[in-house]
Amino acid sequence: MPKDSGIGASSKRREDVRFLTGAGNYTDDINVHGQAYVHFLRSDIAHGRIKSIDTSAAETMPGVVKVFTGKDFEGVGGMPCGWEVTDRHGAPMQEPPHPILAQGKVRHVGDPIAAVVADSLEQARDAAEAIELDIEELPAVLDMKAAAQEGATLVHDDLKNNICYDWHLGEADNDKVNEVFANAAHVTTLDLVNNRLVANPMEPRVAVAEYSRGTDEYTLYTTSQNPHVIRLLMCAFVLGLPEHKVRVVAPDVGGGFGTKIFHYAEEAFCTFAAKACNRAVKWTSSRSEAFISDAHGRDHVSRIELALDADNNFIGLRTDTYANMGAYLSTFSSSVPTWLHGTLMAGNYKTPVIQVNVKAMFTNTVPVDAYRGAGRPEATYQLERVVDKAARELGVDPIALRRQNFITQFPYDTPVALTYDTGNYDGTMDKLEAAADLAGFAARRAQSEANGKLRGLGINCYIEACGIAPSNIVGMLGARAGLYDAATVRVNATGSISVMVGAHSHGQGHETAFPQVVADMIGIDESMVEIVHGDTSKIPFGMGTYGSRSLAVCGSAMVKATEKVIDKAKKIAAHLLEASEADIELKDGQFSVAGTDKSVAWGDVTLTAYVPHNFPLEVEPGLEETAFYDPANFTFPSGAYACEVEVDPETGQVSIEAFTAADDFGNIINPMIVDGQVHGGIGQGIGQALLENCAYDENGQLLSASYMDYAMPRADDVPFYSVDHSSQTPCTHNPLGVKGCGEAGAIGSPPAVINAVLDALNSGGKSIDHIDMPVSPSRVWAAMNG
Amino acid sequence: MTQVSMTVNGQAVSGDVEGRTLLSSFLREHLSLTGTHVGCDTAQCGACVVHVNGEAVKSCNMLALEADGADVGTIEGQAAEDGTLNVIQQAFQDHHGLQCGFCTPGMVMSAAALLKENPRPTEGEVRKYLEGNLCRCTGYHNIVKAIMAASGQDVSNIAAE
Numbered sequence: 001m002p003k004d005s006g007i008g009a010s011s012k013r014r015e016d017v018r019f020l021t022g023a024g025n026y027t028d029d030i031n032v033h034g035q036a037y038v039h040f041l042r043s044d045i046a047h048g049r050i051k052s053i054d055t056s057a058a059e060t061m062p063g064v065v066k067v068f069t070g071k072d073f074e075g076v077g078g079m080p081c082g083w084e085v086t087d088r089h090g091a092p093m094q095e096p097p098h099p100i101l102a103q104g105k106v107r108h109v110g111d112p113i114a115a116v117v118a119d120s121l122e123q124a125r126d127a128a129e130a131i132e133l134d135i136e137e138l139p140a141v142l143d144m145k146a147a148a149q150e151g152a153t154l155v156h157d158d159l160k161n162n163i164c165y166d167w168h169l170g171e172a173d174n175d176k177v178n179e180v181f182a183n184a185a186h187v188t189t190l191d192l193v194n195n196r197l198v199a200n201p202m203e204p205r206v207a208v209a210e211y212s213r214g215t216d217e218y219t220l221y222t223t224s225q226n227p228h229v230i231r232l233l234m235c236a237f238v239l240g241l242p243e244h245k246v247r248v249v250a251p252d253v254g255g256g257f258g259t260k261i262f263h264y265a266e267e268a269f270c271t272f273a274a275k276a277c278n279r280a281v282k283w284t285s286s287r288s289e290a291f292i293s294d295a296h297g298r299d300h301v302s303r304i305e306l307a308l309d310a311d312n313n314f315i316g317l318r319t320d321t322y323a324n325m326g327a328y329l330s331t332f333s334s335s336v337p338t339w340l341h342g343t344l345m346a347g348n349y350k351t352p353v354i355q356v357n358v359k360a361m362f363t364n365t366v367p368v369d370a371y372r373g374a375g376r377p378e379a380t381y382q383l384e385r386v387v388d389k390a391a392r393e394l395g396v397d398p399i400a401l402r403r404q405n406f407i408t409q410f411p412y413d414t415p416v417a418l419t420y421d422t423g424n425y426d427g428t429m430d431k432l433e434a435a436a437d438l439a440g441f442a443a444r445r446a447q448s449e450a451n452g453k454l455r456g457l458g459i460n461c462y463i464e465a466c467g468i469a470p471s472n473i474v475g476m477l478g479a480r481a482g483l484y485d486a487a488t489v490r491v492n493a494t495g496s497i498s499v500m501v502g503a504h505s506h507g508q509g510h511e512t513a514f515p516q517v518v519a520d521m522i523g524i525d526e527s528m529v530e531i532v533h534g535d536t537s538k539i540p541f542g543m544g545t546y547g548s549r550s551l552a553v554c555g556s557a558m559v560k561a562t563e564k565v566i567d568k569a570k571k572i573a574a575h576l577l578e579a580s581e582a583d584i585e586l587k588d589g590q591f592s593v594a595g596t597d598k599s600v601a602w603g604d605v606t607l608t609a610y611v612p613h614n615f616p617l618e619v620e621p622g623l624e625e626t627a628f629y630d631p632a633n634f635t636f637p638s639g640a641y642a643c644e645v646e647v648d649p650e651t652g653q654v655s656i657e658a659f660t661a662a663d664d665f666g667n668i669i670n671p672m673i674v675d676g677q678v679h680g681g682i683g684q685g686i687g688q689a690l691l692e693n694c695a696y697d698e699n700g701q702l703l704s705a706s707y708m709d710y711a712m713p714r715a716d717d718v719p720f721y722s723v724d725h726s727s728q729t730p731c732t733h734n735p736l737g738v739k740g741c742g743e744a745g746a747i748g749s750p751p752a753v754i755n756a757v758l759d760a761l762n763s764g765g766k767s768i769d770h771i772d773m774p775v776s777p778s779r780v781w782a783a784m785n786g
Numbered sequence: 787m788t789q790v791s792m793t794v795n796g797q798a799v800s801g802d803v804e805g806r807t808l809l810s811s812f813l814r815e816h817l818s819l820t821g822t823h824v825g826c827d828t829a830q831c832g833a834c835v836v837h838v839n840g841e842a843v844k845s846c847n848m849l850a851l852e853a854d855g856a857d858v859g860t861i862e863g864q865a866a867e868d869g870t871l872n873v874i875q876q877a878f879q880d881h882h883g884l885q886c887g888f889c890t891p892g893m894v895m896s897a898a899a900l901l902k903e904n905p906r907p908t909e910g911e912v913r914k915y916l917e918g919n920l921c922r923c924t925g926y927h928n929i930v931k932a933i934m935a936a937s938g939q940d941v942s943n944i945a946a947e
């Protein structure tokens with residue numbers, strides 16, 4: 001019987017009412033009286049030396065308040081990187097400055113050179129056109145392998161080369177790895193590209209900043225997944241402002257997918273300019289601007305090799321990856337190809353020897369950072385593609401090969417630094433086989449063939465590491481931040497509850513799911529609990545929402561704070577009931593004395609807490625508790641996906657005929673929301689596999705710079721998905737037993753799609769090992785006719 | 787500046803606009819009807835869809851002056867006076883047809899136009915019709931399902947949720 005409220009219920013989302021009636025409050029909906037507008041003049045060349053910037057004409061244009069260039073920011077810090085990676089020789093990564101406005105050089109198309117603040121946006125734009133630039137164009141550094149060569153043009157003149165770091169994880173001894181491969185019965189090798197993507201949340205980025213001379217206080221409204229992180233980075237590392245004088249508010253956020261984690265120059269600029277102009281300033285990104293200023297995702301070029309013994313056991317794995325950082329280090333860019341990627345290379349398999357090598361490269365392209373999955377999709381794609389290729393080469397069933405090599409004993413220490421606490425990969429695969437009716441595939445293929453189409457089935461497994469932590473470990477690995485989270489549970493006198501949380505929903509439905517937990521713990525109606533988030537002046541210091549961490553980390557803090565509240569309320573109830581605290585039980589919102597019919601209601605206890613006339617003297621009045629929670633380990637969601645495609649051999653057109661996901665997310669709070677997260681992730685993964693590609697020409701011009709050229713998945717490109725999350729092995733180390741579900745779909749789906757396309761092509765009698773994403777009709781046609 | 791007058795959600799409104807002012811800007815900035823969203827600058831995303839004389843129109847792709855004298859409907863006018871959601875809005879909530887909510891006003895307005903011309907669309911017809919509406923969050927599954935449900939069709943058998 002599905003529950004109708006509390007943990008496990010598909011409660012309808014309360015936030016939907018405002019979103020469905022046009023009453024959402026997104027950052028661009030905020031206007032401050034008297035605000036001025038910012039327009040950034042951005043580089044239209046990929047690489048150049050700035051010889052002069054003449055703003056004199058622009059400054060006299062109508063409506064112009066002030067024109068800023070890099071010079072205005074010489075006294076403040078640049079945009080910080082939040083993770084210092086140590087290379088294979090123990091040296092810190094090369095970390096070039098990242099100014100708010102370009103200084104000396106422009107390094108990618110879109111690099112901001114100057115900013116005009118004016119009374120209207122049109123005036124700001126017109127004035128920006130009057131700025132005279134003299135920029136000497138330099139050769140653009142684009143190809144990562146060429147960029148790594150000795151003597152390559154430098155993106156940053158002060159660095160010794162274009163290599164941010166050369167890093168490794170796992171087995172360090174090359175001889176040992178070589179020996180494993182030399183002794184292998186079979187080695188499968190695959191070269192592949194994980195295509196560069198643009199996250200493209202439908203809401204473009206916006207920043208509105210105001211400053212009050214009277215109080216020396218700033219408020220920044222911004223499209224962010226983590227307002228406290230933005231405040232900390234901006235205050236401590238960029239502008240040098242006292243945090244208590246700065247309020248950062250992220251109101252309703254229209255999607256993020258990672259790209260709204262990072263602290264962006266435009267946020268710092270607006271905050272700085274609000275004081276410099278003594279006037280509120282607003283910047284709204286156009287979509288065209290988003291394509292050249294939002295951090296991009298993925299962009300790895302890899303070679304992966306899998307060694308198998310004569311019984312098809314995986315005995316060794318080696319990968320070499322070039323990872324594009326773009327022109328500067330975005331906030332978490334350095335961690336993505338390393339600790340969020342190398343650590344995932346064991347996947348679901350007990351491969352004993354793994355070596356991961358990563359070179360992170362500077363190029364004259366937009367900075368690259370976390371995008372839904374962040375490193376984990378790149379790892380999964382390599383691994384699951386090479387496993388599939390091995391199965392084809394060996395002529396064995398790809399599911400059987402996977403099952404044979406699954407990790408079955410938990411906890412399991414991987415050779416790449418993780419300890420999986422729990423999982424049931426065979427059980428999840430069983431669910432997939434049933435849900436996707438794999439037994440019926442042959443008949444479906446025959447039907448497609450009768451219609452002149454090729455049909456393919458692609459299987460994929462994934463493991464994810466979510467809720468990144470614990471802080472002391474990530475600190476050792478180079479993180480410059482903690483990765484705990486916090487919640488304050490404020491019980492009001494009449495028993496209703498406000499929960500202030502560090503996590504920040506940008507579509508995940510926290511306002512609905514979080515109250516389900518608190519209400520369930522106390523036994524009151526969900527409507528009695530509300531979530532407050534997104535405003536540093538209201539919430540405790542928390543790290544925000546990304547990496548599928550909200551419920552696993554912030555939800556755990558919320559549970560702990562609620563437990564503290566309940567403990568205190570029990571003391572008050574014991575006093576009121578004249579019983580011993582140890583005998584007090586809380587159920588359905590009633591405190592009762594065990595074994596008696598004496599009870600007192602939640603509301604009477606909460607009222608007593610605030611009107612403490614009849615009250616235990618040793619207890620403080622009030623009922624409000626805060627908890628911080630630092631996880632003991634990552635959580636490890638896992639799953640098995642199946643994709644069925646049809647390929648039209650005449651045109652190379654691929655259509656997704658069926659997509660089935662079987663996930664193990666541990667315990668689930670709101671199944672409806674979890675399903676929705678998986679759907680959305682699969683949609684993005686199909687987008688990466690079939691449609692999306694961020695392409696630069698040889699001069700560093702972004703070719704796919706609008707929705708005309710960057711193919712976003714549309715309703716007609718995807719099918720209904722089938723989602724099964726009945727395989728549940730609860731996380732062993734957080735109080736809710738939850739693992740996180742936000743990124744799984746985007747991690748698990750691209751390899752399933754590509755494996756399916758290759759299965760279809762090979763069923764047509766061809767032998768085709770690989771095809772790069774996105775599998776456009778022209779690529780498929782070329783593969784078939786090549 | 788030119789004066790423009792129109793009816794928006796049943797109310798007569800007017801304002802002074804520049805020739806280049808878009809209908810989307812007029813709604814958002816002059817009338818503070820911020821439910822109409824702007825997600826692109828190439829008329830591709832559909833976040834800005836409103837009704838103009840009963841037709842679904844991308845308001846970022848129409849000048850305010852072109853709507854002079856028109857009857858305009860926006861997301862703010864979809865629910866009943868007392869706030870009760872209309873059938874499409876309710877179906878979106880019931881079937882989790884939205885996550886971040888940014889594409890949602892355009893989706894609801896497009897869906898209303900679709901159901902007006904095709905009261906019982908098939909899955910394929912819904913997907914085709916939504917060609918001009920991008921959603922990055924939902925993978926479209928629950929949007930298509932919600933629209934079919936709003937048309938009175940039984941959606942309980944659509945692939946496991």
Ligand code: FES
Binds near residue numbers: 830
């Ligand atoms: S804002 Fe009108 S179509 Fe994108």
Ligand code: FES
Binds near residue numbers: 255883924
């Ligand atoms: S719900 Fe976020 S874009 Fe559709």
